[in-house]
Amino acid sequence: MDSQKISYYNEISLMMFGFGDSHTPNPETVRLVESIVLSQLRLIVQEGLKHSENNTLKGEHLVFLMRKNKVKMRRFVKYLQHKDMKKHLDSDVVDLTDKPKPPLLTFIEKMDEFGELMDTNEFDEVKHQRQLRADRISLALDEQKYIKFAKARCASFNSKEMSQTRNFEKLRQWIDPKKEVNFTTNSFDVLAYYAYETVAQIADFAFLARLDNRRTGDPLGDLSGLYYTGSMFNGEHRFTGLNPDYSRVYNGQPPFSVNEIKEVMRRIFSPQAGKLCLGRKNTESICIIAV
Template sequence: MTEFGKITYYSEISQMMFGFGDSHSPNPDTVRLVESILLDQLRTLVQEALKYSDGKNLGGEELVFLMRHSKQKMRRFVIYLRNRHNKALLQQPAGATDKQLLDKPVGELMEFIERIDETGEFTDLEEIDEVKFERQLRADRISLALDEKRYLEFCKARCRSFTSNHTIQRSLEKLRVWVDPKKEINFRREALDVLAYYAYQTVAEIVDYALLVRMDTKTGANPFDHLPGMYYTATMFNGKHQFQEENPDYSKVHSSQPQITVNEVKEVMRRIHTPQAGKLNFGGPLPETHYYLLSNPKYFN
């Protein structure tokens, strides 16, 4: 097909799922299902974004524009851009100027966000991002249970993304060919950067919601078990919720964490497609799935 051969992100997605809270060795069938969902998601995003361009050329602004209805998603992306900018400052070669750095695509995207941010809420980062906080809480609980070797593996998985620090251009080209194998669309570099960010966040949400589904099956009708954040920790344990005891047994976080199953992911997609059949939020605010996790009926049949 291409210089990449048969393109797959199986390895990357498997490690990301572990980093987000799945088993150390995710279920292969589940990983392949997530990969299939992700590819459909990215291709849908591209087609939606092309409506705001000439239909053939795609820049990063069109993809960022799709996030405009969710201030939290936009804020996470702003933080992502700022972190990338700070990293570029640290890695700039001798003699590089701030003007040269600001001319990079990351600067153009920030300027675009500021232009469409009429109320300033997209760049207001003082409000706590509960989803991000609870993901960090879950990672902290897992890390407490790991020995040195597994902890290093977990850290590596947490750093995995759809771009490689050493071969960014090649990574983005692989993503472009995966999404558009017939080369019908002209992607600008920043468009591929945003697409890689979307892909990463989609995998994170699938894992989040799969753990929500698992927590729902464990807790039954107990309303107190659906408090915000509970599923990020309680789903890591078999049997009794260990945080009810004085000395939590963190060892079960890693050694006994069951793999996320195909049926759990299918249930996630079913609930997103037909939310009246079962809430994913369990009493909290509705989950923000628009343009991160689109649904296709074929995934829950």
């Protein structure tokens, strides 16, 4: 592969559609998101190398960066569990009781002193909102469009059209074209997950930025559940308008604009967005979206 031609434009375009963007995303927006994901992955690699030896990056070093965020760690644990189950089902293994755990799950268990990181029973509000958006979009699609949407929801940085080795080689040339870092196999798996989550969270934040831009009057008017409060007394029906279910999406919505993505990144990097720095300079790791 020519490192100058490595691009994840098609994958990111599909993922953005799967996360609620228009089925025809803005090309400039996709390129901007691609550049953001690449810069985020390179920042993650540099942060992970701070915990490594001999310039060798392992998956454990990358997972360690997520240790302070219980919600995101639990989401990652679910990802590992589902991937491990699918692997054994594809291999026709009948008895799953004696199968060894994936090394990354074992590492998280050792790091989880109080049982908080491995507790996957707690409700994940962000994941629920993504599933709600996908459900509301699918209800408005015909069979042919639904097949395209389902394909978009399955898009990732591990293409099914290529072997795992070729997927990892493409990701390595994208992140580290000069081959300055030694990557282990499971480190690429974690990086692919981080890249996917970065696109997902950019889409999540873009919907919030769009809501803020369109909001007029009551600043809380877009919150779910308000039909059962003020709207019940002013005669407004819950199932009217373009977005009746408050899932923040509707059929035929315009694609994310470059300015909306720039606003997302401004809020992420701005101390006023909720980062308490107490007058000190923010560390680079605080601006990593996926962790």
